[in-house]
Amino acid sequence: MEQDGVIAYPTEAVFGLGCLPFSIEAIQRILTIKKRPWHKGLILVASDIGQIEPFVDENFHDLLLCFEEYPDEQDPEQPVTWLLPKSELVLPLVCGDHSKIAIRLSKHPVVQALCDEAQSVIVSTSANRAGNPEMKQTSEVRNKMSTQLDMVVSGAVGGYDRPSTIIDAQTQQVLRA
Secondary structure, three states, X not given: OOOOOOEXXXXXXXXXXXXXXXXXXXXXXXXXXXXXXXXXXXXXXXXXXXXXXXXXXXXXXXHHHHHHOOOOOOOOOOOEEEEEEEOOOOOHHHHOOOOEEEEEEOOOHHHHHHHHHHXXXXXXXXXXXXXXXXXXXXXXXXXXXXXXXXXXXXXXXXXXXXXXXXXXXOOOOEEEO
16 A cells, blocks of 8 residues: 555445555545544444554553454444544544544455554545445445546455444443444
8 A cells, every 4th residue: 555545445344444544645645535534433334453553552461452342243243443532643534523432343355454554544434425425346346436546446345234233442331332
């Protein structure tokens, strides 16, 4: 992934748009493509805890244990996005007007490969314009967005019908089930 590049790629449930977390230009492009207000914030995805640590306030690194929890005992593979106190590294365009950052440790092989190649978390948000349905097929993303993207990574989305569950790691409050 190039420094200011924006890509689309399959995730656990839908195609996502992503970029590197320090590229203001790329993050602004994603917000423009989605027609999403910056203050809502975006999610970071990672392939391992080491990629996550720099983005979490060091006073709250004990909360990283949340990534070892399985809130849904019926489906421990269900993707979970955790809200954690953010470090000073997190750009306002990523966290919006929130004091916490949303982070998911992805089990999707394409997401893992992208993060491993970048040696970093990546910004992630669904590949759709605000108010429009999410896309689940490579061909659909190519037809609707390819002229605005630097690359569309082919692949199948995971077997989930809905986006990840969102849980606040401090309060254990479920914000999206």
